[in-house]
């Protein structure tokens with residue numbers, strides 16, 4: 001009875017908007033870590049693909065879970081960001097209008113080193129308790145100042161797909177499971193892999209949403225790094241791939257780290 005209730009709670013959480021991220025904005029005129037541009041600078045479309053479609057530097061979990069800093073597996077993937085209207089703290093942004101949405105395509109990496117405040121390393125959180133960060137390429141405010149967003153993976157709109165094909169990394173990206181923890185339908189994100197999919201479980205802590213992909217889990221065998229390896233109700237693998245160990249995050253969730 002009790003465990004049924006827990007599953008119900010998981011399902012309710014999974015069907016809500018699943019993921020949150022912090023955002024900032026930048027403009028450096030550079031090619032970026034997905035090779036979009038040339039030695040003389042970025043491609044002009046990086047500043048705005050079409051109305052409402054931007055490019056962004058993603059934190060490491062968006063760019064490449066295995067730690068690559070060039071041609072990461074996350075290059076060319078798109079996300080729908082919806083503003084919560086709030087900033088991450090009172091002194092780190094003024095926020096904006098809640099409910100506005102934009103799409104961003106990952107064309108660069110926001111590395112942890114040098115950006116500890118905002119851009120977390122894989123599997124950890126930034127200074128404000130969020131697991132994910134988008135540094136949006138824009139010379140003026142997009143939909144607010146450093147707003148916290150709800151986001152979900154989406155298929156890139158047509159023009160973004162075409163633009164991505166002009167990047168050096170197109171067809172040459174790493175192949176790890178990126179973004180970490182976020183269910184994908186394959187090389188791009190289809191609607192069937194949305195956050196309401198029953199294969200995705202989402203857990204809420206005070207300020208962070210951690211999502212767990214369970215599609216690869218079987219009751220025997222070894223869990224991959226960053227995968228779930230325990231927690232109340234967990235029936236999947238409890239052994240971790242070599243190089244990682246199972247660490248309890250809370251009562252509901254242990255992770256191979």
Ligand SMILES: *[C@@H]1O[C@H](CO)[C@@H](O)[C@H](O)[C@H]1NC(C)=O
Pocket residue numbers: 080081082101154
């Ligand atoms: C983005 O998310 C918003 C809010 O959920 C939704 O209204 C909008 O249709 C989404 N856009 C795309 C292209 O998925």
